Amino acid sequence: MSESMRGPERIVVVGAGECGTRAAMALRERGFTGAITLLGREDVIAYERPPLSKAAPAADDAELVHPWTAEALAEAGVALRLGVDVTGMDREARTVETTDGPVPYDRLLLATGAGPRRLGLDHVHYLRTHSDAATLRDLVSRGGRLLVIGAGFIGPEIAAGARERGMEVVVVEAAERAPARMVPPVVAEQVVALHAAHGVEVRTGTTVTAVERHEGGLLASLSTGESLDVDTVVAGVGAAPHTEIAAAAGLLVEDGIVVDEQLRTSDPRVWAAGDCAAFPDARSGHRVRVESRRSAHDRAVTVAASMTGGQEPHVAVPRFWSDQYDQMLQTAGLPTTAVDEVVRRREDGSLIHFGLDGDGRLVAATSLGRGPVVAKDIRVAEQLIATHATPDPAALADPGVALRSLR
Ligand SMILES: Cc1cc2nc3c(=O)[nH]c(=O)nc-3n(C[C@H](O)[C@H](O)[C@H](O)COP(=O)(O)OP(=O)(O)OC[C@H]3O[C@@H](n4cnc5c(N)ncnc54)[C@H](O)[C@@H]3O)c2cc1C
Structure with a gap:
């Protein structure tokens, strides 16, 4: 961490979802001693959204899962302000405008997430x-x-x-x-x-x-x-990134707030991470915006490093999962960056789909089936993707060949 970042600088985080909150905690873990203010529109401390569409519609009483307590944040010296809407930012004056008045910053993290795409239909x-x-x-x-x-x-x-x-x-x-x-x-x-x-x-x-x-x-x-x-x-027709504040302040915005591999925006004092940010994928070079809980956490850690002078590029393999009935759907990597495919059919009738890039490198794996089998295969596939493996397609397709032997 650079000397100038040891304080008393002020970091403001806009968006108190999982990405913003994880980033605030990670800033402390990296030794940042200045003030950290976490501003969130919602009325509750960060909670996991995945259970909302899984257990929730089926459950009688759905308790929210909070990865952090208010006490833990207070102990870490993170000033959490909930029910506060950030309405704009003044990059010259280095303040964000909020429904509670202006808040000054030296460095700013936009972790504003995404909201449902709307259809323009009633009811x-x-x-x-x-x-x-x-x-x-x-x-x-x-x-x-x-x-x-x-x-x-x-x-x-x-x-x-x-x-x-x-x-x-x-x-x-x-x-x-x-x-x-x-x-x-x-x-x-x-x-x-x-x-x-x-x-x-x-x-x-x-x-x-x-x-x-x-x-x-x-x-x-x-x-x-x-x-x-x-x-x-x-x-459920997709999510649109919350980019309004960034766009109005003149930051570069495409499908998401445009950031580099260190998650810096076009303003050197402003970073963006989580569902709202579009970053260059280290493997394909494509600019991507990934809506996944694990990616939000991974990128929160990367952005905290970047905001405190670290140089760790974001290389974690994106992961996504979905539960439907007694089946689990899991993905590692980015299927949209694949040009070739190989399908492995397991004995139980379930399958795993592999995506390869033009050089034969594994870039994605997707599987639907029983939870433990899917989770195990996708975990190994994630390692193969992370290590840029170029597995033999015939071996990939053969259920008799252990995936881990292809490392
Ligand atoms: C129903 C549902 C199911 C999901 N299931 C899965 C799953 O199975 N697996 C998976 O990996 N991912 C899943 N996701 C996606 C995952 O939850 C998101 O990728 C993750 O929540 C992103 O975190 P985030 O902090 O970037 O954004 P968010 O969780 O959207 O948090 C951003 C926060 O910023 C606040 N905010 C925005 N603008 C402002 C402003 N101007 N001022 C103040 N506050 C502001 C928002 O109110 C919000 O609280 C699911 C999402 C939903 C909605």
């Missing part, structure tokens, strides 16, 4: 916060028919939870196959089959054009010309 619910989850839980407990718009990650999780609570569930997805984007088609087909086996109807290539009140319920009009009588509509 549609979205899921991002604990209060969204409470609303959804209440609606699911009333039963009836649920329309889920979007078959990415969150939509199918909500569908599975609601189905397990006895709701009738229809999922519509605009893309011709589901789930979209990050899941290879062969795995996506398995996800759809899993939902079909649980009595969920998945309609791909279909959009919802209107939702209106109708006879005590809702009437959803589909692009196919059909209408569906439903009780609740929820959409």
Whole structure:
């Protein structure tokens, strides 16, 4: 850590989610002794969002999981201010404008996360916060028919939870196959089959054009010309990064706040990390924005190092998981950066999909199946990706070859 960063400099973190909070703690772990102020719009200390779409729709009482206590933050000397909205920043004056007045900084971290993409339809619910989850839980407990718009990650999780609570569930997805984007088609087909086996109807290539009140319920009009009588509509159609403050202050913004490998923005006093930031992927060179809890934690540690004069590039392999019914979907790496694919089919009928780049390096692995098997394989695949392994495709496809022997 450079001498100038030993204090009494002031670091302000905007966004008190898991990334911002982890970064505040990591700054202390790295020996930063100046003031740390953590500003958050929500009314509660950071909590894990993944359970909101998994246990929550199915659980009667969903307790929030908080990775840190208020006491731990206070002990670390992190001034947590909740219910404070940051409305802008003045880079010349080095202050952020908040609903509580201006807050000065010497170095600033934007960890503003992302929010649900909205569809411009009435009567549609979205899921991002604990209060969204409470609303959804209440609606699911009333039963009836649920329309889920979007078959990415969150939509199918909500569908599975609601189905397990006895709701009738229809999922519509605009893309011709589901789930979209990050899941290879062969795995996506398995996800759809899993939902079909649980009595969920998945309609791909279909959009919802209107939702209106109708006879005590809702009437959803589909692009196919059909209408569906439903009780609740929820959409999970992706997340949009919170970049408004950065953009208004003239920082470089694309799909996310643009940062370098040290997570610095175009202003040398401002950093960005977590769901809001787009960083260069060390393996592919592509600029990516990863929405994953583990990546948010990894990058919080990287950004704390960078803000205190460290030079550790962010190289952790992105990881993502999803639970649906009794199955687990896990991904390591970035499937979108692959140009070749290899599929390994296990004896139990489940599979693991490998993505390779143009040089034969493993860059991604995705699997749906029983939790322990999937977790073990993806853990080994993560190591292969991290070490830039170029495994023999025939060995990758062969379930008789132990993945760890390909290191
Ligand atoms: C329902 C759901 C399920 C998920 N499931 C998984 C999963 O299974 N696996 C996985 O890896 N990831 C999952 N994720 C994604 C994961 O939760 C996110 O990647 C992670 O929360 C990102 O952390 P973050 O701190 O960057 O952003 P966030 O958690 O969004 O936190 C950012 C915080 O900043 C606050 N903020 C924003 N703007 C301002 C402002 N102007 N002023 C003050 N405060 C502001 C926001 O209110 C928010 O509290 C899921 C997300 C959701 C919503």
